Amino acid sequence: MPNCNGNCGSCSGCARELVLTQLEMDFLNELAQVAFLPVARSMGDLTPVYLEAGEEKKEEYSLLLQCLEKKGLISLDFDKPLKGFDDGAYKAYPIRGSMALTERGQKVMELLEYQGIEEENP
Numbered sequence: 001m002p003n004c005n006g007n008c009g010s011c012s013g014c015a016r017e018l019v020l021t022q023l024e025m026d027f028l029n030e031l032a033q034v035a036f037l038p039v040a041r042s043m044g045d046l047t048p049v050y051l052e053a054g055e056e057k058k059e060e061y062s063l064l065l066q067c068l069e070k071k072g073l074i075s076l077d078f079d080k081p082l083k084g085f086d087d088g089a090y091k092a093y094p095i096r097g098s099m100a101l102t103e104r105g106q107k108v109m110e111l112l113e114y115q116g117i118e119e120e121n122p
Contacts, residue, residue, distance in 0.1 A: 024073075035101075050099075077098055
């Protein structure tokens, strides 16, 4: 991971324990089912944009993608747009790409599928 010094506190990217929110698990599951999803960004802005959940959830999903990428579970590839994808919703964003699970993300999904999920009680 770029710029990782191993003591980032809440990231869980390189820790032995990985904490995922329900939204993160749901999104990873969706990505595991379809392999690739669209992502975009504005020129000069590194903030990822995902609009498949609706324009009103753009900010929430931007943060979600950044967290999952920091945890090493997904890759955001702005130089690999999806072929044959109707990107009409993304016309306002000149840089379009795709995202996929990383090898680590695939392993996490396999563990969740085969071993189940242990939920913490508040």
